[in-house]
Amino acid sequence: MIKYVLYFRVSTKRQGESGLGLAAQKRDINLFLENYSSTPYEVLQEFTDVESGANSDRPELHKAIKLAKAEKAVLLVSKLDRLSRKVSFIASLLDDKKLDFKVAQMPTADKFQLHIYAALAEQERDFISTRTKAALAEAKAKGKRLGGLRDKTNERNKVRRKQAENEAQKLSGILLPMVATHSLQAMADTLNNAGLRTARGAEYKPMTVKRVIDRLGM
Template identity: 40%
Template sequence: MTNTTTHTIDVVSYCRVSSQGQGESGLGLEAQREYIARAAQQNGWNIVAEFVDVVSGKLAIEDRPEGKKALSACKKVKAQLVVAKLDRLSRSVHHIARLMEQIEFKVATMSHAKTFELHLFAALAEQERTFIATRTKEALAALQARADGGDVQSVEKIARRTAALEKGRTAPNRAKAGEAIRERVYRWQESVRDPIDLCIHKGGRTLKQVADCLNSKGVTTSRGGEWSSIQVSRVMKSLGLQFPLKQIDL
């Protein structure tokens, strides 16, 4: 008879949302906690503490209020840090590479990934964000139509609504207004990224299934309505989210 012993790893859970609105509503935070809880159950991790930051991903984790506490807790109890997704840890390859030299960490959605693989994923994600930023600046109108999934006013409606104001605006002020619109689109995109990704992760394999999942979780469109398949399709395309490839038996 063989005696098998399972080694339990202590982990410190760390979640991050980008805005106070997300923190209060739970958008993003709920999804992150579920990712981590599932990964812990599947891999035998023992969650000994949880820390949550409401802060931009541009800051290194050691410069975030709760992130600093999370790192300290890991060192104190000799645990590994765990995040739901790599971008919750940082959006900077430099930050992630530096953290790898200080502490061991795991990513719930890539629980078996090695250090080299995590570094590679971070580099690819940073490159993709650069491409997205470039496309955003070059095609604001198209981005709004895709990102909002037809839920917010089209650029034409926004233009009509603000036409009177635009007459008295200088070029710098118009640039600032355009930047404000881009920021609003970006924030809305990020607020629904995790819920959509989680619906896919939980088995949603059609646009309708994802829409039904979002509606059942109380996640609304940018105008506060229910999701349709078309809206899900447009937002997934804008965010670069895809359904898992189907396995083909050879």
């Protein structure tokens, strides 16, 4: 019988209390267990951290890893970034001969593929950070006042984020049952056919639906 230790991570206390991020992770893990795991299987225990993925010192993760090793169980997570956003930390887990872990969203990926995916994801985050710094430096070089402008922009962004979060919450009951079985286009069509519109009064597009799903942590 194959044994599993389940690990979940949400980045903020709000996500943990709402259950939205956890619900999506549990859905993915259940799909893996039902469709990709050999049977019979046993879930030994679940562990959950409310921590940033950049922080590798997470108490519940260490407990999960310790139990998985002791019981010769598979550490199962929904997405690779639930373990860590650092490729060095992922690599250390992959090199650990006593630890076996699986990623629900990449059920057939081997260790080499997981390492490549982690490296590409980290590279993308580094590039986004570099691009943002370059844009700020360019604006400063042109003599733009970043202080007051940034404050006003931040306020507008806060309002927009709040509106987007409210919109996502309203749609969660419709989208949650559809995520695993419907395409983004099909979900957009469902919302539009129901007469629903975005906060700006526009029809839903596949990428609009994707942003809503990402906000809900599905």
